[in-house]
Amino acid sequence: MRVVVLTGAGISAESGLSTFRDSGGLWEGHDPMQVATPEAYADDPGLVQRFYDERRAALPRVRPNAAHHALVRLEDALGDDLLVVTQNVDDLHERAGSRRVHHIHGRLRSAWCTTCDARHGWDGPLRHEPPCPTCEEATLRPDIVWFGEIPYGMDVVEQALWDCDLFVSIGTSGVVYPAAAFVHWARGATLELNLEPSAGATDFAESRHGPATRLVPAWVD
Numbered sequence: 377m378r379v380v381v382l383t384g385a386g387i388s389a390e391s392g393l394s395t396f397r398d399s400g401g402l403w404e405g406h407d408p409m410q411v412a413t414p415e416a417y418a419d420d421p422g423l424v425q426r427f428y429d430e431r432r433a434a435l436p437r438v439r440p441n442a443a444h445h446a447l448v449r450l451e452d453a454l455g456d457d458l459l460v461v462t463q464n465v466d467d468l469h470e471r472a473g474s475r476r477v478h479h480i481h482g483r484l485r486s487a488w489c490t491t492c493d494a495r496h497g498w499d500g501p502l503r504h505e506p507p508c509p510t511c512e513e514a515t516l517r518p519d520i521v522w523f524g525e526i527p528y529g530m531d532v533v534e535q536a537l538w539d540c541d542l543f544v545s546i547g548t549s550g551v552v553y554p555a556a557a558f559v560h561w562a563r564g565a566t567l568e569l570n571l572e573p574s575a576g577a578t579d580f581a582e583s584r585h586g587p588a589t590r591l592v593p594a595w596v597d
């Protein structure tokens with residue numbers, strides 16, 4: 377049985393990481409969605425760096441939860457027949473022990489050189505725009521996919537969805553594309569596990585609603 381699992385911010389919410397649209401809150405007086413754009417970065421790189429610096433600094437303070445751990449048990453059972461595709465830029469799937477994780481929106485702990493295309497592991501703040509260790513140009517930016525940019529590895533994801541027997545969407549509001557369209561690309565059965573019906577809930581063959589730490593282990597086990 378080939379399974380593709382898509383995860384969003386809701387799977388990390390019970391670990392203590394904020395979702396984007398639930399809080400309705402502002403960060404330093406800005407809507408987080410307005411900060412996650414190339415235009416915001418061009419206008420005020422320091423502001424955008426701070427947004428990601430704070431989220432990167434939060435990672436050591438949070439831990440994977442029961443939903444992340446349940447997906448590891450699923451991978452133990454299915455091996456390479458499970459692909460986790462995450463929109464999240466945190467590292468909680470990897471820290472739980474998941475091995476086949478595809479980050480379509482990038483990763484907080486990676487920096488990208490827009491000049492030479494190198495990627496570098498990154499744990500500290502980016503505020504001072506360190507020179508790229510590969511080409512020595514000062515153009516490192518967060519390795520994050522912002523609006524208008526092309527998500528990573530879409531060829532791999534598209535093929536996996538085309539080949540899968542089951543597509544499961546966990547903890548995502550279903551308003552950001554292309555992830556919101558994956559339910560239409562999937563050839564197999566479809567299941568949504570979310571706190572509440574997402575924007576695309578009616579596109580799934582089945583939807584279950586509640587917290588991920590309850591729904592995901594119940595589904596896996």
Ligand code: BJW
Binds near residue numbers: 384385522551554589
């Ligand atoms: C729980 C829970 C608990 C809470 N248990 N559940 C018009 C129409 C269609 C498309 C477009 C359009 N105009 C522009 C576009 C494209 C645009 C887009 O989708 N815009 C929409 C806003 C309309 N998309 C893009 O630009 C993308 N690129 C693109 O399309 O390129 C073209 C292309 C595609 C494919 C092939 C070739 C070319 C890029 C999108 C980049 C998104 N980036 C962000 C920020 C960067 C990462 C970061 O900073 O972390 O990614 S935006 C933000 O939204 C972030 C997230 O990954 C993403 C999705 O959010 P998510 O995860 O769903 O979080 P929330 O908060 O929205 O929802 C949480 C859910 O969890 C809720 O439902 C809760 O109920 C639930 N929940 N607690 C279970 N305990």
